[in-house]
Amino acid sequence: MSASDQTGRPRVPTSGRDVTELVPTGLRVSAALSWRFIVVIAGLYVIAWVAGYLSQLIVPVAIALLLAALMAPGVDRLVRWGVPRWVAAVIVMVAGIAVVGGLLTFVIITFIVGLPDLQAQIVASLDRLRDWLTTGPLHMRAEQIQNVIDDAIDAIQENQAAITQGAITTATTIGQILTGFLLTVFILVFFLYDGPGIWKFVTRGVPARVRDRVDVAGRSGFAALVSYVRATAAVALVDAVGIGIGLAIVGVPLVIPLSALVFLAAFVPIIGAVIAGAVAMLVALVANGFIPAIVVLAIVIGVNQLEAHILQPVLLGRAVRLHPLAVVFAIGAGLIAAGIAGALLAVPLLAILNASVRSLLSEEHTEPENIEVQHDDGQPPPDRPDDTNATSSP
Structure with a gap:
């Protein structure tokens, strides 16, 4: 008579059988996710090490x-x-x-x-x-x-x-x-x-069966990069002009060099404007005194608020379609991984990846509107309308 469990059902010997089905489903899913997560992290670590x-x-x-x-x-x-x-x-x-x-x-x-x-x-x-x-x-x-x-x-x-x-x-x-x-x-x-x-x-x-989609994804990423650079330059110009006018009104020396510093620093989103504003306030504190430095601080905060609530959502938001929290995380990761260069390049890289992944996951195999497909000689195809906003992908 075969042995039975407490419910009265006969026990099935497990020796020589696959016992995978005896493992709870939640544990199997967790284990599968865990080893894949470890592989992805290891791959990213190797890429980061090679890049460094x-x-x-x-x-x-x-x-x-x-x-x-x-x-x-x-x-x-x-x-x-x-x-x-x-x-x-x-x-x-x-x-x-x-x-x-x-x-x-x-x-x-x-x-x-x-x-x-x-x-x-x-x-x-x-x-x-x-x-x-x-x-x-x-x-x-x-x-x-x-x-x-x-x-x-x-x-x-x-x-x-x-x-x-x-x-x-x-x-x-x-x-x-x-x-x-x-x-x-x-x-x-x-x-x-x-x-x-x-x-x-x-x-x-790239394999031939997916080459066209990868080509369009790359061109979409470059189009996002073009939009990002244009929007960032516009935001940087507004920051430099606004803070420069404020410094000139307060009477801070070296207005033009400080404005140029603000323009260049604005290409590093969020932290660039903060650093440039801190330098301007320090110059005002040393050269003009405490009260002018407070006024410069108020001007810098006002311009940064204008950038954060109007310029960034309207220009950069439409250009690269990135959430501000994603921008902050990207800058932080880039700063930790590669310092100033990482902070400068993190957001453009994220914009390229975002646009490329969106293109690869899209249902339709279409080309971005502001990308002009060119022949090997650099001339646009004759059967397409002339697009004054077209750009080529490197």
Whole structure:
């Protein structure tokens, strides 16, 4: 007579049988999700490690792609006007370098010219601070103030070796930046001249049955990048003009260099404006005093609120379709993983991935409206209407 369980049903021997069905369904699902999650995390870790190891190559390529998104519409417009593509690429490159170089030169010259006034205001502010320390509620003696200054000088002298090593490290970093700049320019030339050909070569590594969908997804991602760069430039310009006008009204020195700093920092969403505003407030505090610094702080907060509640939702929201929380998480992850470069490139990368994944998951196999498909010679196909907003994908 066979053994039976408490319910009276005969027991089925489990030796030699697959006992998978005896494992609870919830546990099987959890285990399947767990090992897949571990594999995905391991893959992302390997990708992050490789990207960090090759950062001196990847960062110039990424920056060149951003600049290509900004300049490609100009190249395509010249091509539609009958200009050969290599000539159009050279014209746009030279014009871009001239504008950026002229802006930097103007900022540097303005900073050098305004430096004596800033130094005079700093000396006056320090004198006022010294008077407040001696005649104010602290009632410090002149000897105590001098002792504090002497201690600071002694600390600097004692750490002279570390300061020198830091200067050497800074010089090395400047050399790496110059090398990266030259590499970025070199890559940008090819992106502008033969962007469609480069992208076509990349898609050859994709299986033929999904090649068309991957091609459209890549073009959708580049279109999102173009929209992101344009919207970010518009937001940065508004920030720079608004804060610059406020600084000029308050009477803060070096208005133009500080406005240029605000413009450049605004390309790093959220934290860039905060850092640039903090620098402007610090200059106002040192050069003009406490009350003007509070006024500058109010101006910076007002401009940031304008950006956060109007410019970002209207311009960037429509351009890249990203939730503000996703932007914050992307910036934080990029900052932790790769510092300033990671914070700068995190949101554009997220915008590309978002647009590409949306395209791959879409029901219809259609091309983005603002992408102009080009032949290998860079000319648009004759049977499509002329689109003044068309861009090419690198």
